[in-house]
Amino acid sequence: MKTVHLELLLGCKVHDPEGRRVGRILEVHAAPEGKDCVVREYLLGTAALLTRLGISAGRLVGLPIHREPIRVPWDQMDLSDPERPRLRCSVEELKRGK
Amino acid sequence: MPREKGVPDDLELARDILDQQVVDREEIKMGRVDGLVLELREGQPPRIDHLEMGAVVLARRLSPRLERWVDGWRRRFGVRKVARYKAPWSDVVELTSYHLKLDVAALDTPTFDWERWLRDHVIKHIPRPLKGNGEEEEKEQ
Numbered sequence: 001m002k003t004v005h006l007e008l009l010l011g012c013k014v015h016d017p018e019g020r021r022v023g024r025i026l027e028v029h030a031a032p033e034g035k036d037c038v039v040r041e042y043l044l045g046t047a048a049l050l051t052r053l054g055i056s057a058g059r060l061v062g063l064p065i066h067r068e069p070i071r072v073p074w075d076q077m078d079l080s081d082p083e084r085p086r087l088r089c090s091v092e093e094l095k096r097g098k
Numbered sequence: 099m100p101r102e103k104g105v106p107d108d109l110e111l112a113r114d115i116l117d118q119q120v121v122d123r124e125e126i127k128m129g130r131v132d133g134l135v136l137e138l139r140e141g142q143p144p145r146i147d148h149l150e151m152g153a154v155v156l157a158r159r160l161s162p163r164l165e166r167w168v169d170g171w172r173r174r175f176g177v178r179k180v181a182r183y184k185a186p187w188s189d190v191v192e193l194t195s196y197h198l199k200l201d202v203a204a205l206d207t208p209t210f211d212w213e214r215w216l217r218d219h220v221i222k223h224i225p226r227p228l229k230g231n232g233e234e235e236e237k238e239q
Contacts, residue, residue, distance in 0.1 A: 003147060006134040007159050010112055028111040030146065037105065037187060038143040039136060074143040 004082040014044055014072070016087045023070055025085065042077050042085075044070040070094065104192035104199075111146075119197045120151065120185075122204035129209050131198060132156040133182070149190075149198075151209060152182040177215040183208045 006028060014022045023044035030039050072094060078086040087094070109115065111134060120128045133150035154172065158165035169181055185200050192199035204210055 001147075002138040004136050004138060004144070005158075006111055006136055007116060007132070007155075009136075010116075027113065030109045030111050031107060032103070032105045032109075033145075035188060036145045037109065038145045039111075040143065043110075079138055079144070 004079055009079075009082060009085070012083065012085055014042075014077075014085045014087060016090050018090070022087060022091055027069070029071075039074045041074060042072040044072060103190065104194070105190065106193065109193075114193065114195075115149070115198065118193070120149075121197045121199050122202050122207075123191070123199065124203070125197075125199070126204040128200070128204045128207065129183075132159070135184075146187045148187060149185045150182045151185070152178070152180075154181040178208055178211040180208050 009025055009028070012025050014025060016022050023046075025042050025044055026046075027043035028039055029041045029043060030037050032038075070091065072087060076088045076094065078088050106114070115131055115134055118131045120131060122128055129151045131149050132152060132155035135147045135150065136144040137147040138144050154165055154169045157168040172178060172181060185202070189200045189202055190198060191201045205214075
């Protein structure tokens with residue numbers, strides 16, 4: 001059974017297939033499914049951290065700017081090496097798939 | 099899909115579970131969620147396998163060196179039999195904004211090893227108050 005520790009995954013840098021840095025994993029979205037609780041998506045970027053804290057970057061400095069975190073579906077995240085998570089697609093593809 | 103237990107439909111794992119207060123079925127505080135282990139499955143979304151509690155798990159979040167130091171300290175001076183208490187997700191019966199309830203008895207888990215040790219090695223040896231006639235009071239059961 002392959003496992004990964006969430007607390008160690010948080011803060012890990014994620015790269016795309018070309019090796020470009022996408023952001024850090026700052027939150028993991030999950031939902032109950034029967035008796036289990038399964039991961040739906042990983043949230044990347046500082047906006048995810050601010051979401052976690054319940055504030056937005058814009059509001060923090062008094063501007064009406066709202067940034068959305070990068071949402072990576074569970075099947076687009078390669079965790080075969082949990083210390084070096086990689087996207088299975090580019091960020092542009094993720095945004096197009098929104 | 100019907101909910102199997104008292105867990106919200108949408109969860110942010112770091113915000114809602116990590117560091118959450120853990121209580122047993124009698125709502126006795128057992129500590130906090132120090133770690134969360136996900137099982138990676140082929141062709142299926144990762145699922146929460148178990149929660150971890152313990153100073154060693156907390157230390158690992160800061161640095162592997164600190165984890166080794168805390169574990170060494172535990173081996174030498176600690177009374178806990180295990181470094182980390184693992185609670186399977188199936189034991190979670192309720193998750194609210196203020197606690198995570200497990201379907202266990204806290205006194206039967208390693209989280210209460212220190213309390214048991216204190217009871218057997220310290221509290222037991224504290225003299226009980228004397229009755230008016232000089233006899234020791236009956237120990238309450």
